[in-house]
Amino acid sequence: MADEVVIKAEGLTKRYGETLAVDHIDLAVNAGEIVGILGPNGSGKTTTILMLLGLTEPTSGRALVAGFDPLRAPLEVKRRVGYLPDQIGFYDGLSARDNLAYTGRLAGLSRPEIDERFTAALGRVGLGDVGRARVATFSQGMRQRLGLAEILMKRPSVAILDEPTTALDPHSTQEFLEMIRRLKADGTAVLLSSHHLDQVQSVCDRVALFNRGRIVLSGTVTELAGRVLGGGHVIDVEVRGASVEQRLAAMPGIVRVQTLGLGQDSQRYRVDCASDLRSEIARRLASEVELIGLHFAAPSLNEVYNRYFEEARNVAQ
Amino acid sequence: MSRSETGAGPDRKRLGSPWTGLGAVVAKETADHLSSARMRILEALVFLTAIAAAYAAIRSIRATIGESPFLFLRLLTFSQDPLPSFIALLGFLIPLVAIALSFDAINGEFNRRTMSRILAQPIYRDALLLGKFFAGLLALTIGLVSLWLLVLGLGLLLLGLPPSTEETVRMLGFLVATIAFGGVWLAVALLFSVVFRAPATAALAALGAWLLFALFWSVITPLVANLIAGPPEGVFGPRMEFLEVQQIIDRLSPNTLYAESALALLHPATRALGPVLISQLQGALLGAPLPASQSFILIWPQLTGLIAATIVIFVIAYIAFQRQEIRA
Numbered sequence: 001m002a003d004e005v006v007i008k009a010e011g012l013t014k015r016y017g018e019t020l021a022v023d024h025i026d027l028a029v030n031a032g033e034i035v036g037i038l039g040p041n042g043s044g045k046t047t048t049i050l051m052l053l054g055l056t057e058p059t060s061g062r063a064l065v066a067g068f069d070p071l072r073a074p075l076e077v078k079r080r081v082g083y084l085p086d087q088i089g090f091y092d093g094l095s096a097r098d099n100l101a102y103t104g105r106l107a108g109l110s111r112p113e114i115d116e117r118f119t120a121a122l123g124r125v126g127l128g129d130v131g132r133a134r135v136a137t138f139s140q141g142m143r144q145r146l147g148l149a150e151i152l153m154k155r156p157s158v159a160i161l162d163e164p165t166t167a168l169d170p171h172s173t174q175e176f177l178e179m180i181r182r183l184k185a186d187g188t189a190v191l192l193s194s195h196h197l198d199q200v201q202s203v204c205d206r207v208a209l210f211n212r213g214r215i216v217l218s219g220t221v222t223e224l225a226g227r228v229l230g231g232g233h234v235i236d237v238e239v240r241g242a243s244v245e246q247r248l249a250a251m252p253g254i255v256r257v258q259t260l261g262l263g264q265d266s267q268r269y270r271v272d273c274a275s276d277l278r279s280e281i282a283r284r285l286a287s288e289v290e291l292i293g294l295h296f297a298a299p300s301l302n303e304v305y306n307r308y309f310e311e312a313r314n315v316a317q
Numbered sequence: 318m319s320r321s322e323t324g325a326g327p328d329r330k331r332l333g334s335p336w337t338g339l340g341a342v343v344a345k346e347t348a349d350h351l352s353s354a355r356m357r358i359l360e361a362l363v364f365l366t367a368i369a370a371a372y373a374a375i376r377s378i379r380a381t382i383g384e385s386p387f388l389f390l391r392l393l394t395f396s397q398d399p400l401p402s403f404i405a406l407l408g409f410l411i412p413l414v415a416i417a418l419s420f421d422a423i424n425g426e427f428n429r430r431t432m433s434r435i436l437a438q439p440i441y442r443d444a445l446l447l448g449k450f451f452a453g454l455l456a457l458t459i460g461l462v463s464l465w466l467l468v469l470g471l472g473l474l475l476l477g478l479p480p481s482t483e484e485t486v487r488m489l490g491f492l493v494a495t496i497a498f499g500g501v502w503l504a505v506a507l508l509f510s511v512v513f514r515a516p517a518t519a520a521l522a523a524l525g526a527w528l529l530f531a532l533f534w535s536v537i538t539p540l541v542a543n544l545i546a547g548p549p550e551g552v553f554g555p556r557m558e559f560l561e562v563q564q565i566i567d568r569l570s571p572n573t574l575y576a577e578s579a580l581a582l583l584h585p586a587t588r589a590l591g592p593v594l595i596s597q598l599q600g601a602l603l604g605a606p607l608p609a610s611q612s613f614i615l616i617w618p619q620l621t622g623l624i625a626a627t628i629v630i631f632v633i634a635y636i637a638f639q640r641q642e643i644r645a
Contacts, residue, residue: 046644053437055643075333075439083437089430093349105341106438147434 004031006158006189007052011061014047014213021047023213024061031157034180034190036200038305039210045193046086048210049160052191053083066157079107082151086163086193088143092136096127099135100150107154114153121152125179140167148179159183160191165199177203201301209305211312217304225299228308229255229272236260236297237269237281241289245269251284253277256307266292270303331441338440342448343455350418350456359414360460364467366410370396370403371468375475387606389472389480390487390583403468404579407495408572409531414460415502416523418453421516422507423638428516433643446638450507450631457499465492483585486609491582494616497623498575502527504630511637530570538566560592571626574619581615590615 007029014022022044029035037045050056052065054074063070066080090099097118104114122128125145130138138146144164151159161180165173173196180203183190194200200207201221209217209224217224225234237248244267248257253274260268271281278294285291350356374395378388385391396402401409423446426432436442465488473479480488505526509519542563543549549559567573577590585606607615 050643055433055436072330073332075337075441078437078439081437083434085430085433085437087430088434090434091349091429091431102341102345103435103438105344106338106435106440108337108439150434 005029005064006031006067007063007065007191009048009052009061009063012048012051012058012063013060014044014051014056015059020213022051022058025210025213025215027208027215027218029158029189029191031189032184032187033206034184034192034204036204036207037191037193037210038195038197038200038207038301040309043210044213045210046162047213049083049162049191049193052077052160053081054078079154080157082154082156082159082188084144084147084151084159084161084164086166088147090135090138090143090146093134095132095134096122096138096146096149097131099146100153103150104153109153117153117155118149121149122146124152124182125149126175141169141172144168144172144176145179148176151183156188158189158191160193162193163195164192165194165196173199197301197305207301209308211309216312217308221299221301221304224301224304228304228311229299233273233276234297234299234303235271235273235276235278235281236293236295237271237285237291238266238293239269239285239289239291240266243267244285244289247284247288248281251277251280253280268293270297333439333441335441335443336447337444338438339444339448339451342440342445343452346422346449346452347455350452351459355417356456356460359410359417363407363410363414363460364464366400366406367403367464368467368471370400370406371471372475373397373400374403375472379476386481387484387487387585388476388478389469389484390585392468392472392476393488393491394579394583404491404583408498408575408579411457411461411495411499412502412527412531412572415453415457415499416506416520416527418456419449419503419506420510420520420523422449422453423510424514424516424519425510427514436643442638443635446507446511446631446635450503453503453507454496454500457503458496461492461495461499483609487582487585487612490609490613490616491579494575494578494582494620494623497620497627498571498578500627501571501623501630504627504634508630508634508637511634511641530572534567534570534572538563541566557592564591568619568622571623574622574626578616578619578623581612581619585609585612587612587615590619 005028007027009025009027011024011026012022013020013024025044025048037048039045047056051058052063052070054070054077057071065077068076068080070077094102100118100121101114104117109117118131119128122131125148127142127145127149130142135143135146144167148164165176168176177199180190180192192200192204206218206220207224208215217227245257245259248254248269248271254271254277255274256272258270260270271277282291282294371392374392374397377397378391378395393403396405426435435445469480469488502523506519506523509522510516513519513522539549542559546559546562547556549556581587581590586604588607
């Protein structure tokens with residue numbers, strides 16, 4: 001099941017007049033996989049989501065979602081896809097139950113099915129005791145959870161989450177990310193659009209980076225780091241004594257040195273290098289400073305993202 | 318929008334019924350209308366004024382029982398200062414109720430940010446738009462039928478007479494014409510709710526259209542007719558050409574179509590809805606009532622016009638809605 005492709009886009013393109021919003025993107029997501037889609041505002045993420053949902057028509061290319069073409073069979077696609085839009089809205093005058101019962105009826109669920117699934121879904125997102133309360137009394141975090149409960153009620157094979165944690169506090173964010181992991185454990189494929197790169201990195205198996213309507217990078221974070229940061233080896237160095245930034249930067253094989261922090265008696269650097277240079281770094285620095293720490297750092301999606309767009313800007317200039 | 322949802326070309330024809338989910342939308346929207354404070358206030362306003370007008374009419378009519386075979390119809394058309402007649406009040410208030418029911422039907426979904434969530438469910442936009450229209454019409458119908466029964470009951474109680482079959486049929490016809498009239502204004506407000514993202518703008522535009530037809534149309538029509546057909550008076554008196562053009566322009570207004578329908582149905586002696594030539598009156602018994610069937614033939618074009626206007630305006634709203642991007 002894990003190798004079953006549930007989202008497949010080939011050459012998907014969307015043009016609004018002269019503006020090319022999405023430019024020939026190819027994307028594949030397997031069942032039980034969490035794929036993050038990243039990129040600046042206006043890079044085509046939401047338009048891609050709308051095309052996958054059948055809410056807007058591609059100018060060219062095609063997509064298959066849960067085995068159906070969103071262009072020809074949008075109802076079949078929507079039956080199998082749960083969607084959590086950014087800044088989700090509910091009918092404030094209705095209770096949580098009535099809101100979800102309405103979308104449940106639209107989804108074709110019977111009354112007993114709605115009752116059974118509603119209780120289970122609300123319990124799972126931690127809103128079990130407020131099902132009868134009016135949504136007007138809900139905080140933004142509770143609304144996001146209710147949106148996720150709506151997806152759970154549908155028991156979809158694909159969940160598309162657009163900026164789901166934007167309005168959440170850190171604790172709620174962690175809980176929400178855990179719920180997303182549980183969706184994956186259920187075998188649901190998750191397409192997660194977010195600007196919070198640390199969160200994407202913590203839950204996603206793969207990421208696709210959008211820029212100007214195109215997917216410019218895709219793969220695991222390690223793969224992206226290899227391509228963007230150079231070689232993919234990131235080493236954290238901590239020393240006591242004089243600054244070694246220039247000395248490190250001058251070493252062959254080192255692509256970039258970043259100062260992470262200067263303490264009272266120690267300094268930390270992050271070094272991107274083409275190969276494992278830990279022993280070389282240790283040998284060079286040992287005679288000059290006191291080496292406190294030297295270890296691999298997990299490549300950060302944040303660094304990959306920032307470096308990519310920094311270079312893209314440089315190329316554009 | 319999404320030609321994806323309308324399907325473009327034979328190989329891209331969309332699958333599944335466009336009415337999937339229609340029942341759920343109608344049920345939810347109708348429940349919202351019937352339980353909303355807005356609807357209750359409007360209902361109270363309509364009921365109070367209409368019942369007051371009917372009650373005032375009954376008090377006057379009671380003194381003349383036996384003079385007219387159509388007491389119940391007089392109950393609807395009789396006016397006594399300071400209150401206008403029951404039908405005049407309805408003609409004034411029904412558009413307001415209809416506008417209040419649907420001026421925020423579509424833009425409200427965008428503003429609440431529920432639109433994308435709702436359309437991400439397995440329904441087409443067709444079902445959402447039509448469901449909202451049907452729900453508005455159903456809420457309006459429930460209110461009007463209740464009012465109709467209330468007036469009938471009031472008449473029974475205070476006049477002490479049941480309505481004749483002829484009167485009941487004519488009153489039912491009037492009820493249908495009123496619902497059709499309400500349908501036009503529902504469609505107008507729905508259209509503005511699609512076109513304008515701000516509900517206040519949509520409401521203002523719909524009220525502007527209502528004011529145009531309710532107050533200014535009768536001022537505009539002779540002016541436009543004069544421009545098209547020349548002066549109203551000729552050497553031999555009123556010019557037929559002018560009157561015909563004026564009537565055509567006048568009938569572009571749903572208010573005119575409704576007023577003519579009400580006139581023919583509730584005044585059985587009405588034999589024509591427009592200029593009457595002397596030759597047409599030869600052999601006619603002036604003041605003699607027409608059978609209900611003849612009155613229905615008389616108003617058939619008006620009734621068809623109201624329904625056609627509703628359909629045309631709804632189709633424009635439908636096309637505009639289908640072309641919109643769903644991002645909220």
